[in-house]
Amino acid sequence: MNIPQELKYTKDHEWVKIDGNIATIGVTDFAQGELGDIVYVEVETVGETMEREEVFGTVEAVKTVSDLFLPLAGEIIEFNESLEDTPEKVNTDPYGDGWMVKIQITDEDEITGLMSPEEYKDLIGG
Secondary structure, eight states: OOOOTTOEEOTTSEEEEEETTEEEEEEOHHHHHHHOSEEEEEOOOTTOEEOTTOEEEEEEESSOEEEEEOSSOEEEEEEOTHHHHOTTHHHHOTTTTTOOEEEEESOGGGGGGSBOHHHHHHHTTO
């Protein structure tokens, strides 16, 4: 199971990369493995400012559709548009080309509520 040490994690199986006041967000290797083959990613919230844990999009796999929850409050400033044509990048490179959105963080205090790699590993029983 790939759990990069430089990232933060959520109980909803999303990863967060913090770079100043910008956060890049995607689903974890564990999540994509549980979902199976991802066939569609929908994010129609670009430009919106949302609260932590609001649904910012959905990911559709062959057998299921799952909501994507925002791990930090902020404005969604970018969607990885390459996922429209190649959603399978979430399966093949969840921490790289499979990222989903970038947000401008509005409450940096929320970062402390994210999980460390060790805490996330414990959550998934790794």
